Amino acid sequence: MAVTTAAAPPRPSFLSRIAESRGLLSFGFMLPTVVLLLVFLTYPLGLGVWLGFTDARIGRPGVFIGLENYEYLWDDSVFWLSVFNTVLYTVSASILKFALGLWLALLLNENLPFKSFFRAVVLLPWVVPTVLSAIAFWWIYDSQFSIISWALKQMGLIDHNINFLGDPQNARASVIAANVWRGIPFVAITLLAGLQTIPQSLYEAATLDGAGRWQLFRYVTLPLLTPIIAITMTFSVLFTFTDFQLIYVLTRGGPVNATHLMATLSFQRGISGGQLGEGAAIAVAMIPFLLGAILLSYFGLQRRRWQQGGGD
Template structure:
């Protein structure tokens, strides 16, 4: 009895000794390992974030550090029709582009989830719009939307659908529709491929079981696909909404906010006022005004994640 306990005792003590040895250095080691990333992020992410909020309360210009002027920038912006127009444009742009991206992306994901012959090839080429630099593909769209030589106008006129060339980027309504279309074009692949990854995790047996129970095609989608896909839809759409809301490149290339500010987003207005116009304080205030919307999107993502737990029976 005594022998066996003596033989057994050292065994748990070896890992525990290693653990205790590690525990001493664990925090120190962790600190050392975190240092490069933490330093870079603190200096170039956290500090600028704070600096941006501070700049929003100053009248800084390029080449002149500003002084604290309280909420004057925000007061000015709240009376500024262009600012409110840019807020409206941003919301319109984000909401309509996100809905279209989601609907078309989900559709494309469902198509790709069918048993296609050269699926990986299709998946690879469909991602191309996402891989190619946005500015460079936006330049291609600029040429497609050209007021004189637009290939779309030409094709529609050849088909006899329209009589006159479409003024894609010169007319406020058309310009809004055009930039949304270009954004949707770029965003569909991301949504489709991430949702496809989600679709592939749904077991086929669930569909078979539902079919045996007499579910129709739409019921299969409604009661099997959609609930199981909800968590990944929440995350994908949060990312999509976030990047659409803060979009800059596409607008800067296609319209620079014109015509008559009809396509100015908050990000482009912030650039125009802050960098081109030199009013750093005002530009920073516009950028800070985007933060509440972003927080709302992040909270949405958080609750999207929460949902996952009860959906998978708490086994997450």
């Protein structure tokens, strides 16, 4: 008798029944994340789209005005200039980041003394707050006391200071250079992680077959690195396209809107100018570009997985 009472399971309490039910437990575990993301991510995303259709201003909830914001932007040359700038900025900075980042990754993948030290140091530009390093660039690009101008003058290459941020073309080149400086480490370190997964034996086999250094790179490294290049560059493109901080610090969109990106224009119109509806419309106009970039890399990777014979 005593044996049966001891073996009888205690009546399950309410809590333990929840703990046994996988569905309820999962629900409880997912709750904080789901609530946070629904309230502060999904809802604002919808609210942003809605605001784009209203004439909301700071301190005044707007009324629905249909596509008026978009019609206004369609005829606004500054908006189109910012679209052009954003695309130019993203494309040129991404290409430079990819080329230089891949080069740096290949260099770091060689057998080097103090390899881990180099890797740690190289990542620094990516670690420090962008705004603070951008302030350093602001000083480096100073119109009167730029160290670059001074050094070039000492070398006799130029005879007067370069107006880095005052001239439209120079300003574009300068902000792209600063963005590339900040983005190279991310690309280099992630590609380096990809390079380290490539088996050394493939290189040895290719070398025995008579491949040169360029052929090793072209027919061994590059194909095996393609998936990670695709993901890294998708991230890089997304972050570059939506960049705000660097421009805000260095030029605030000037001179004559030559460096205004969609994000900075959205901030200027929406927050500084108080036209929330118009600012939101500019932000919404970025979404198709972002979706395009994401879908491109998603389907690219799908195809690749299918080629490699992976299930689902």
